[in-house]
Amino acid sequence: MSSRERKRAELRKRKERGGGAAGQPDGGTEELDVGAEEARDAEAPVRSGTDAQEVPSPADLAAAAEVPASRSEARNEAARERLVPLEEGERPLVVTIGAVLSLLIALSIVGAWIAGVEVQVGNTDIEERPSAFQVFPPAILFAVMGLGMLRARYWAVLGFQAIMAIIMIGAFITLIAATSVFQAVSTFLVLAIAGTLFWFTVKALARIQMPAPGDPGPGR
Numbered sequence: 016m017s018s019r020e021r022k023r024a025e026l027r028k029r030k031e032r033g034g035g036a037a038g039q040p041d042g043g044t045e046e047l048d049v050g051a052e053e054a055r056d057a058e059a060p061v062r063s064g065t066d067a068q069e070v071p072s073p074a075d076l077a078a079a080a081e082v083p084a085s086r087s088e089a090r091n092e093a094a095r096e097r098l099v100p101l102e103e104g105e106r107p108l109v110v111t112i113g114a115v116l117s118l119l120i121a122l123s124i125v126g127a128w129i130a131g132v133e134v135q136v137g138n139t140d141i142e143e144r145p146s147a148f149q150v151f152p153p154a155i156l157f158a159v160m161g162l163g164m165l166r167a168r169y170w171a172v173l174g175f176q177a178i179m180a181i182i183m184i185g186a187f188i189t190l191i192a193a194t195s196v197f198q199a200v201s202t203f204l205v206l207a208i209a210g211t212l213f214w215f216t217v218k219a220l221a222r223i224q225m226p227a228p229g230d231p232g233p234g235r
Contacts, residue, residue: 101222106167109215110223113175117161124154169223172216179213 101107128150133142160178163171186206193199 099222101167106165107215107219107222109212110164110167110172110219113172113212113216114161114164117157117164117175121154121157121161124150124157167223169220172220172223176213176216176220179209179216182209183213 128145128147131144133144135142160171160174164175183206186202186209190199190202190206193202
């Protein structure tokens with residue numbers, strides 16, 4: 016006997032037991048009662064599925080937000096906590112070295128041009144004195160960058176770091192194509208110096224960007 020037939024039999028028995036006062040049960044009413052009970056049985060799993068897909072409560076969201084960060088994020092957070100903001104007028108050593116180096120490069124470019132030094136043109140044997148347009152733009156660039164680094168300006172240190180990266184790439188390519196021991200050693204020294212300055216300017220940039228003690232605003 017199927018479940019529907021069992022339900023009908025149970026309903027018929029209940030109707031027969033109460034039939035003394037209400038008379039014989041009506042067939043249509045019996046069908047309606049059976050249909051209503053089956054509809055309730057069909058809605059039960061739907062309601063349970065809806066309950067399982069409830070929207071998480073604020074407490075659940077807060078607990079999920081407190082999940083520990085990944086290892087890389089934890090290391091970055093620890094490194095940021097170890098950084099010490101710059102005091103008023105303080106300048107990291109690598110920034111001072113970069114400022115002096117930039118100013119020396121600017122002075123050497125202008126000084127060599129005034130002295131009439133000639134440079135080789137491309138891969139030819141021709142040497143000629145560079146024009147003012149070729150001399151002053153890079154000289155001004157290094158001079159402005161050096162002065163900005165003396166004042167520990169973020170943009171100046173960032174520009175110096177970018178130049179060190181370009182020098183590193185050029186030195187690496189030259190080192191691969193080196194044809195003599197002297198060329199290889201000299202190029203390696205340039206690569207090592209540029210790489211060292213680049214590495215230490217990363218931390219200097221982070222310290223410059225931090226707000227000064229007692230200053231809630233952003234870094235310079």
